[in-house]
Amino acid sequence: MSSWLKRAALAAAAVTLVGAVGLEASMAQGDPIAQRKALMKSNGDAMKAIKAVVDAKGPTAPVVPEAAKIASNLKSAAAHFPAGSDTGDTKASPDIWKNLDEFKKLDESSTAAAMKLEASAKKGDAAVVAADFGELGKSCGACHQKYRLK
Amino acid sequence: MGLLLRWSGSAVAGLALAAAALAPPAEGQTPDADAIKRGEYIFNAAGCLGCHTDEKNKGPRLAGGRALRTPFGTFHGPNITPDPTHGIGAWTEAQFLRALREGRGADGSHLFPAFPYTSFTGMTDADAKDLWAYLRAQPAVAQPNKPHDLGFPYNIRALMMAWNWLFFSPGEFRPDASPTPELKRGAYLVNALGHCGECHTPRNFFGATRGDMKMAGAVLGDGAVPNLTPDPDTGIGKWSPDDLVELLKSGMTPEGDFVGSEMGEVVANTTGKLTDADRRAIVAYLRSLPPIRHHVRKPAAK
Numbered sequence: 399m400s401s402w403l404k405r406a407a408l409a410a411a412a413v414t415l416v417g418a419v420g421l422e423a424s425m426a427q428g429d430p431i432a433q434r435k436a437l438m439k440s441n442g443d444a445m446k447a448i449k450a451v452v453d454a455k456g457p458t459a460p461v462v463p464e465a466a467k468i469a470s471n472l473k474s475a476a477a478h479f480p481a482g483s484d485t486g487d488t489k490a491s492p493d494i495w496k497n498l499d500e501f502k503k504l505d506e507s508s509t510a511a512a513m514k515l516e517a518s519a520k521k522g523d524a525a526v527v528a529a530d531f532g533e534l535g536k537s538c539g540a541c542h543q544k545y546r547l548k
Numbered sequence: 549m550g551l552l553l554r555w556s557g558s559a560v561a562g563l564a565l566a567a568a569a570l571a572p573p574a575e576g577q578t579p580d581a582d583a584i585k586r587g588e589y590i591f592n593a594a595g596c597l598g599c600h601t602d603e604k605n606k607g608p609r610l611a612g613g614r615a616l617r618t619p620f621g622t623f624h625g626p627n628i629t630p631d632p633t634h635g636i637g638a639w640t641e642a643q644f645l646r647a648l649r650e651g652r653g654a655d656g657s658h659l660f661p662a663f664p665y666t667s668f669t670g671m672t673d674a675d676a677k678d679l680w681a682y683l684r685a686q687p688a689v690a691q692p693n694k695p696h697d698l699g700f701p702y703n704i705r706a707l708m709m710a711w712n713w714l715f716f717s718p719g720e721f722r723p724d725a726s727p728t729p730e731l732k733r734g735a736y737l738v739n740a741l742g743h744c745g746e747c748h749t750p751r752n753f754f755g756a757t758r759g760d761m762k763m764a765g766a767v768l769g770d771g772a773v774p775n776l777t778p779d780p781d782t783g784i785g786k787w788s789p790d791d792l793v794e795l796l797k798s799g800m801t802p803e804g805d806f807v808g809s810e811m812g813e814v815v816a817n818t819t820g821k822l823t824d825a826d827r828r829a830i831v832a833y834l835r836s837l838p839p840i841r842h843h844v845r846k847p848a849a850k
Contacts, residue, residue, distance in 0.1 A: 443804055445804035446804035449804070491809075532798065535800055538799075539806045539807070539816065542799070542809075545808070546812075547771065547809055548771040548807075548809040
């Protein structure tokens with residue numbers, strides 16, 4: 399590779415990095431409602447991607463990073479529901495702050511379900527991956543049923 | 549009831565025999581394991597659990613108490629366990645069928661259409677009897693019913709006579725003449741058992757569902773209930789059948805989101821427990837409805 403190309407690639411990488419750091423920073427400083435919405439959107443995209451793989455019944459490797467992303471998102475999810483973030487443009491149920499312990503437990507069990515899916519995707523048995531994906535979906539639904547308003 | 553419980557709850561033949569010897573069941577009341585099993589499917593398809601169990605406060609199963617808020621007041625789903633005092637243990641099968649068909653209590657008094665007899669009236673005899681068998685086999689819970697909290701004049705049960713005359717047409721479900729068996733099954737699941745229109749069809753001034761706006765979506769409480777007609781812009785016209793089946797099965801939308809609140813509950817208790825064939829029938833039927841352009845807007849926050 400010629401040196402200018404290398405430099406261009408480096409510059410592009412730097413821009414991406416700065417962009418990413420900037421985004422992280424703005425997410426950290428922004429309001430919790432926007433943060434958790436971005437996080438849930440990221441989960442949705444990952445679930446969508448996983449469903450495509452599961453439906454295709456092919457190799458399960460592409461599920462691994464997506465499941466890992468969901469697990470990592472969910473690990474920090476409860477932190478994005480600080481007291482006082484129940485009003486505004488949000489579908490979060492006020493019940494979250496009444497039953498914070500249970501809400502956190504549901505978050506933890508969803509995190510565990512995502513990690514289980516990640517592990518089974520690494521092993522590569524498509525039937526197990528499909529079952530674990532179903533379980534994760536149930537876990538998502540269980541929390542939304544209780545704590546997400548329509 | 550103890551007999552029924554033991555009968556369904558125990559595989560020990562000797563115990564069942566002993567119980568049978570103590571209290572032989574009346575003619576025609578022999579608990580039938582197959583009927584109970586079929587009845588469980590009807591119970592799920594008809595979504596009985598949601599209103600008759602106070603899940604939010606971890607109330608005992610089917611012992612009632614869940615609050616249903618409406619513009620007419622707050623209804624509390626009653627106890628439908630076989631408890632003879634507080635539940636429906638003293639009811640006969642005929643009284644139960646009449647409740648489903650005509651909206652009448654055991655004593656003949658008018659039930660309010662918060663209980664969707666307006667939909668259940670379409671239930672077949674066989675399904676209604678299986679449902680009865682299932683309910684009889686559940687544990688009795690001696691929990692008193694909470695009274696409804698209704699304003700005047702909605703608290704006058706006798707007024708339901710006029711309401712029924714105006715808005716209620718009783719009778720077993722009659723599907724349209726032409727459709728395929730799948731569409732017939734879908735129509736039965738949606739209209740008679742699932743009572744989807746009780747939330748997805750808007751209501752008129754008197755609280756009756758509007759025939760001209762069937763499944764076109766409605767405002768319920770402070771939320772918008774989606775339009776289920778195949779209109780491409782405001783309904784399900786752009787959804788693929790597979791996406792709709794998936795939503796009914798797992799609650800997952802094409803965006804990877806999961807439905808919450810009431811529909812989350814419906815997926816968990818009802819549509820997620822149906823057979824794939826029944827889910828497909830529901831979707832086929834909804835897609836066969838006349839498209840109605842109706843954008844449901846969420847009411848402004850108070």
